[in-house]
Amino acid sequence: MDRFLSSAINRIDSKGRVSVPAHFRAVVQKRGYGDLYALRALDVPALDVGGLDLLDRYEERIALEDPFLQTADDMSFFCHGDGAFLKLDQDGRITVTDFLREHTGIEAEVAFVGRGTFFQMWEPSRLKAHGEAVRARLLRLRQAAAANRRGESE
Amino acid sequence: MDRFLSSAINRIDSKGRVSVPAHFRAVVQKRGYGDLYALRALDVPALDVGGLDLLDRYEERIALEDPFLQTADDMSFFCHGDGAFLKLDQDGRITVTDFLREHTGIEAEVAFVGRGTFFQMWEPSRLKAHGEAVRARLLRLRQAAAANRRGESE
DNA sequence: TGGGCGAATATGGGCGTCAACGGGATCGAT
């Protein structure tokens, strides 16, 4: 398996370390990621974590912008400057720095969520709330679509 | 790694010196930069620091301007005249001169921010404010794009 | 089908190394 799938919650120890789920570590190795890179997600209190190829996508996008306009600068600032390296120690743990805690609200536990080509880190209770909100939105969407279809057929 | 990534905050000592993050120093060496060159960023209170190829970028920009107009002259003055060399001592520190403090408001601490091909130096609290502004702009961009897509599909 | 064994994983903590930091010593220019 070469994609980040499913989720897990792990505890942060007294030294501020947390184990990355073994399954994720296997994917990291299979994909040949040396270092992990974490970005603060734009609209949710979560971190997007992946290899450096995570940046490639952003850099391609930036290349489409006029490099002398503000937007290109903002994008570069966001992906180059507002990220952090997560170094796996040889037991497969990373240290949770203030940089990570600030954006996510993480304190004692971390929820790891697979997202295919990358994974996310959440504060568990916020993840739960977010998950419920996502389900509610999708449900409304589905019901709205059904209502439209009934309306059209009349 | 050959790009300037992530960020760090370091203290200025009583002699006015500050350590350039070890990770950045490694990139400097890998890129073969002898001296570092610092330019005052145009629209933010930050310094753009990199090798002399940093100038290439600005010179390309100037080349796009009509040499008979004032803008080209202004730009040349800005990038050729308004920069400073930063010499790394053998512990990897630079001295923070008034030239650097003036434009940035730096006093006791320096925030180093990777930007891919170069890095920036900020006064930490100003960096924080700027970062939030950038995120807000990017979020608006994202939401505007989502609204467009909905609009098209109707 | 239930119990127990063993491997893999999560977790806790001691220890060495390195980077950031502080300050004395040296050199040179004014």
Place this chain on the structure above:
DNA sequence: ATCGATCCCGTTGACGCCCATATTCGCCCA
């Protein structure tokens, strides 16, 4: 002689390395 810049060394604290323990889960066998 003084000031400033550079070198050099010692200290400190954070982080990575290593090993020990615990807990979970799957597997095998009775």
